[in-house]
Amino acid sequence: MIKKIFIIFVSILIILWFLTPVFLIVLASLTPSEDYYDQQRILPKRLTFDHLYKLFVVLDGWRATLNSLQVAAMAIGLSFLVGLPAGYVLTRYVFPGKNAIRLSILLTRSFPTLIIAVPLIMIYLRLGIGDTLFSVALAHTSFILPFVVLITTSILSGISVEYEEAGMIFGLSRIGAFMKITLPLALPGLAASAIFAFIMSWNEVFISSVLTFVNRTLPAQILNTAMTSPDYFKFAAGTVMAIPAMVFIFFTRKYLMSMWGISLK
Amino acid sequence: MAKVRIENLKKYFGSVKALNGIDIEIKDGKFVVLLGPSGCGKTTLLRCISGLEKVTEGKIFFDSTDVTNLPPKSRNVSMVFQSYAVWPHMKVYENIAYPMKIKGYDKNKIEEKVLWAAKTLNISELLDRYPAQLSGGQRQRVAVARAIVLEPEVLLMDEPLSNLDALLRVSMRSELKKLQERLGTTTIYVTHDQVEAMTMGDEIAVMQNGVIQQYGTPEEIYHKPANVFVAGFIGSPQMNFMEVQILKEKNELFLRNESLNIRLTDDLKTELGNKIQNKNDVFILGIRPENIHKEKTDISKFEPIEGKVYFIERLGSDTIVHLEFKGTRIVSKLPGDVKINEGESLKMYIDLSKIHVFSKIDGKALI
Amino acid sequence: MTYRKDAIPYLILLPTILYLVAFLGYPLIQTFILAFTSETGAFGNFQRLMDSGDFWKALKNTLLITGIIVPLQLILAIALALFVNMRFKGYSMILYVISIPLALSDVSAALMSYNIFAPTGYLNKILLKLGLLDRPLYFFGYMFQNREFWIIVLTEVWRATPLVFVIILAGLQSINKEYLEAADVFGFSSWQKLTRIILPLLKPSIMSALLIRTLFAFQIFGVVWLLAGRDILILAGEAYYWHNNVNDPHMSSTYAIVIAVVSLIISWFYISILRSRELEGETK
Secondary structure, eight states: OHHHHHHHHHHHHHHHHHHHHHHHHHHHHHSOHHHHHOTTOSSOSSOOOHHHHIIIIITOHHHHHHHHHHHHHHHHHHHHHHHHHHHHHHHHOOOTTHHHHHHHHHHGGGSOTHHHHHHHHHHHHHHTOTTOHHHHHHHHHHHHHHHHHHHHHHHHHTSOHHHHHHHHHTTOOHHHHIIIIIHHHHHHHHHHHHHHHHHHHHHOOHHHHHHOSSSOOHHHHHHHHTTTSOHHHHHHHHHHHHHHHHHHHHHTGGGHHHHHHHHHO | OOOEEEEEEEEEETTEEEEEEEEEEEOTTOEEEEEOSTTSSHHHHHHHHHTSSOOSEEEEEETTEEOTTSOGGGTTEEEEBTTBOOOTTSOHHHHHHHHHHHTTOOHHHHHHHHHHHHHHTTOGGGTTSOGGGSOHHHHHHHHHHHHHTTOOSEEEEESTTTTSOHHHHHHHHHHHHHHHHHHOOEEEEEESOHHHHHHHOSEEEEEETTEEEEEEOHHHHHHSOSBHHHHHHSSSSOOEEEEEEEEEETTEEEEEOSSOEEEOOHHHHHHHHTTOOOTTOEEEEEEOGGGEESSOSOGGGEEEEEEEEEEEEEOSSEEEEEEEETTEEEEEEEETTOOOOTTOEEEEEEEGGGOEEEETTTOBBOO | OHHHHHHHHHHHHHHHHHHHIIIIIHHHHHHHHHHTOOTTOTTHHHHHHHHOHHHHHHHHHHHHHHHHHHHHHHHHHHHHHHHHTTOOTTHHHHHHHHHGGGGSOHHHHHHHHHHHHSTTSHHHHHHHHTTSOSSOOOOOSGGGHHHHHHHHHHHHHHHHHHHHHHHHHHHHHTSOHHHHHHHHHTTOOHHHIIIIIIHHHHHHHHHHHHHHHHHHHHTOOHHHHHHHTTSSOOHHHHHHHHHHTSOOHHHHHHHHHHHHHHHHHHHHHHHHHHHHHHHHHHHO
């Protein structure tokens, strides 16, 4: 009984501690400005979508959001295109130098991405893609790709080779067996890792704000205008950034432990 | 159905020689067991035959077709995997039908064959289920049904019974064997379980260190082991081994060491006499536990040994006696109802017509 | 034929390797070149760095923040992980709640924090409403650096504890239950079980969590930049400032190199501790 009360008590504390800031920022983004600046008013008289509307429409927030989505989509697409076959090779083949390659991919994860941001601008300017979304996507890919390689290695090694071999025995080629047997089995895990990759790109702020001036992603836009815009716009922007990430993590919570285990190694 | 011929097959993984020169010819329609301890290369050999593993050197023929460099799908083999590898995202029906779907069979033909295979394996009522809803034994039946549905030339099985519980394993043994006899498909079956090998195989290839040590019928393997390894690997409890010298005295041959002095029977004398070149060589005497008895019938063919009973394993049907005999331990298998106590002194008799003698140098059997 | 087959894995890995070389390796070299070029010789930028008071302040603050938040997060994370690992009814909901900050960027976390502690923020509103204050309490601004610093610590603890938590929980779940059952059999108290069995077995997880958190904490940027601007100097913030506000890629790169080198030292330090433990384990 005492244990039960303890559990309930601690659970409530945890929920309050972690959810209150989230709740309050959503509340602030929906609070009319006169209520927000009224020191005596904690809960607003009514809720309004004014700030969100202004953020999206008047302040071009929709464009930054769209930019973020495009960057994430490109980075994810590129990372999986290049990284999935690499992950497959690292699980299914035995060859000299495999561990060294794997380790060096792992090592890139402990590498502060901000140190590459400055030279990247010069490279992009030389390539003629300075200040474009594609250039941001390329930079995001440089840290999402190692994650994708490692995560697909772990997902694929969780799928018995024998399924694939059975496919080969019963008439499929090696590639056919991968496409028809292994890929469908790996799909839930791969989808979850794509969502994680999305969150990584969606949240990245340093590189995006260094690399772009006109075509900014949402966090870069916020970082660069936060100090000059009214508070409730900041909170609207914070809400816009937080909600999709929270929803996505809800859908992938089953994979949470393994994903973060990999992405942090 | 096909004859399988393998010539000087080698498979190296880096510096590890998994297969080191395999030569074997498997007759059409035979059930052949590859038997050996783990790491002996039996699974690698099976995988080379299937095409899942590329060979380093040597050739594999199905009948007269050289399949060495063909991918698995072009070999007309099928396989039952150790983990069954029943695809979890397909229902049982689809699992069995898939090999035919890949090969472009028409729908009616597929259905007819799936129903036939399912009926043969007694899984007709499971066709609509997913593998996750099946027990291990049922999954195994699905794997077998999938493997036979296309009537392959060669059926490969990689320790298919090792994941089943003991009771099911015994019943599946006979069922698989009967199925193979009915279908007549050339079957190659990998196991480390000698009982499985002895009961199922028409022929057994005993492997060790990437080499086939002996290829023969179960009777040959058991009664005429080709070398010390095969003699020691087959049979439980293990064969007793003792180092001896062979001495010639007055037209008689003696196997002798500090504790034994055995005069060879006339049959063995002639058989062995021809094979001995150097009198000073050391040999290994091998005696199976069941060939050491508590009673003798004919003094000339039995050699007595006397020692103290060190330990007794009562297995019900048998009694395994560990006898301390002049510094060595000799294991004997006696009937289940013998009255012996630990610590007592016991006299037993070696059946001299059933002894084995191996060369100590290369381990090869002499008699 | 066999030669070509052997090359397949390398061919498939090639794009990944090339990509990482082009977009990580090459820029990294460029960063070095930038950092080591100046009008006053190869070490001119570093000389400038050492001579500037800002660098030392930034280094001090970064180390201070790291030194405070990492142990705090570790203790909190272990407590949370032990709690969740009790596997009570509904624990998966708590697990999700704790993991929410994992999905949030440092920008959102900073904004959430600002929302609470701003002059018109909810904390002030509540305190004013309750009559505990008669004018708002200020947490931000150059005058209130001290308060700013602690708000940053609080925000980082809120935001990044779940990260440590996930690693610790994973480690906790991989502990064989039989060890604890054995402890029960021998009459260990709960406290003894924690200190004698759970924590020692958790050491590898704790070490890797510490490594990761220390590395990330050392690169802290978004939260500080949004909440305090340059009121509180930090290394990554200076790298950003020199690039975006002063337009000096050389100094910016020099800061980046300092961060990279210190990160490397931290990794090496942790890994060598981990390594020596592994060796101990092997000799046993």
